[in-house]
Amino acid sequence: MSERVIAPVRRGFLCLDSHPTGCARAVDDLWRAAAPVPPVHGREEGAVALVIGSSAGYGLAATVAGLARAGIRGIGVCSERAATDRRTASAGWYRTAAVAELARRHGRDMVFLNGDGFGDALKERVADLLDERFGGRLDYLIHSVAAPRRTDPVTGSTEASVLKPIGAPHTTKTLHFAADGLFEVRKTTLERAESGETERTVAIMGGVDWERWVTHLLDRRLLADGFTTTALSYVGSPVTAPVYRQGTIGAAKIHVENTATRLNERLEKLVGGRAFATVNGVAVTQSSNAIPGIALYLLLLRGVLGEAMVPPIGQMSHLWERMTGGRPLEVDSEGRVRVDAWELDTEVQRAVEERWASVTTDNLADLADLDWFRAEVERLFGFGIPGVDYTVPVRTDVPWSIPPGA
Template sequence: MNERVLTPRNRGFLFLDSHPAGCRQVVTDMWRACPAPAAVPQDPGPVALVIGSSAGYGLAATLAGLKRAGIRGIAVSFEKAPTERRTATAGWYRTAATADLARSAGRDLVFLNGDAFSDAMKDQVADLIEQRFGGRLDYLVYSVAAPRRTDPDTGTTYASVLRPIGRPNRTKTLVFDDRGAPEVREVETGPAGGDDVEQTVAVMGGADWERWIDHLAGRGLLAEGFATAALSYIGSPLTAAIYRQGTIGAAKAHLEATARTLDQRLGKTVGGRAVTSVNGAAVTQSSTAIPGIALYTGLLRGVLGEGLVPPVHQLAGLWDQLTGAAPSVQDEEGRIRLDTWELADDVQAAVAERWEAATTGTIAGLADLDWFRAEVRRLYGFSVPGVDYTAPVATDVPWPAPGS
């Protein structure tokens, strides 16, 4: 086993290595934090497919599905293996830990590592459902955030961008210097040009989600009453110009339009349904790349404290609505809203007041910086309570075997 002492090395919010023991503890902590169901899930449990299962809300969906709904089935992600020089990605280690939890819970969950956009992965998943899980899929949760996608039909590779539409956007953002000191800066992002919007929609919109449904339906694998949800975000007016009204927002709008199309189709063919689930803010590897989001999330935590709802709690609520354990509550656009705690008028007013007052000199009293810094480090397995970072740790953790 390749054992060594790991210390965090980072460039801004991007860390070069991940800590296996820390990532394992993060998963364990999420599992413990997930509310237990009112009744013990049935055995053997519904068959589910989670696409994008190793990080952020996709990881929360996997863990909450296991604990809250007793799912079995398949989890798909795209992670890098360890090498002699570098650790694996954090999602690799989180997946190994999730597999152990699934096994201890007596749930048959197979973890696949590869390109979810490819037809080869869709074929592999369909074969597994057919051969291992009785040929019927009950649920599909789609949670994919990627910088690029290759269209299997044309071979064209599309790249997503984070840009406002129509005009430049100038916003405050939060950064930390090499010593960890916070700084509030103003940054300007130029507007989308050329085919930026179309490219971003092609990557982050609903095309691949719909292709998954078409592929599985074409193989006759959707169970009667099949339900699917794609995870989304709306966010605050403070970040709307770069997010909801920007290129990513155009992709989210396409995702929601796809949900309405799929919902009609599934209702007619298998008595099923399709929804988007709008989640609340969280510190994720994707969100830290968006200008302004780090500042906003730190301020939101400063306002709400422990009232900020963690992803695994939100996704427990989604599974309750998908399985019928709780009534399905949707807005006028047909979206399940798990973000109402964040977008409450009083919360947004308090965050907006702090946003206006935020400078490098005042930020420490307005945002929960200790929490935010620790959350970023925990994405890579560092700053996790209960982990001895002075001890050597094995980095060549194997990908979970599918079992018997």
């Protein structure tokens, strides 16, 4: 068993190591924020759910909220790194171990599988597990994947996504994390997407994999009557639109939303089910921090909204209430469920645009909540969390439970 003191080693918005105790405490905080319902005991109780991308960001929030608020059981799928002699495990690994323990403690039968979610082999493993452990039925599927690359399960080729505007280069303000821990506002110019780059990004981050999951489980006759599935999307602010919604990643999100329409028609006919895209609000995640302009936008949005910002656990709690009938499942004119109204309020966006126009390194601290953002970035890796003693050696090779033969 490996134990050592773990301190954050930063590289921009990333930490090279993660803290297992801090990650576990962060998961505990999510559970409490979800306002859990009374425990459900027994393997035969509770709806069966599959969350693809269950270890980070909105997928993690969907998993915790589903367990705590909806009393689900089922399977989480993710791709995380185990600890080595030189490095800790990834933060998602430690978070998954913590969620697995919380589920066990509260009587939820939740299994987590680590592997390539794009691959058909893992889809088959999940199908077998649903058949053998969960009575051969699936009630809910949430798809929350933001991957930089994908190996096509048919051709075997691996392709990478890009974050670029479509049609013309775009210059935007962005946030730079300086070596001394301070923030700088800089300008960066993104070259337009070249031939094929948009299509490859759509193939990786669009609705292709979501549809393959649903089709695979349909073919295995594992979808329950009334089966419900959603994939997570984002629209965002006019401030970030040239990079996001009007860029390659936006094309992928539009593909997700179009896929929802096709899937909804199929599921309604075959199992009386439904499919829709859920448009989330912005949040501090490893994925969002990698997109030029988003981190700066987040800082300014926080400066406008303060505590009125709705974190992923709040958004996903609302989503589960809608999916399970606690609230009406209302959709917009394009058939999407919206949990981002707090972000896109007209007055809020007007205030953010004013700050965006005037922000510089010199006045950033006056327009944004830097301490909040720094704490949120550290929290992603289990650091800076109240109540954790970071001077105490901790075990790095934390396991999570995987059923025999799964």
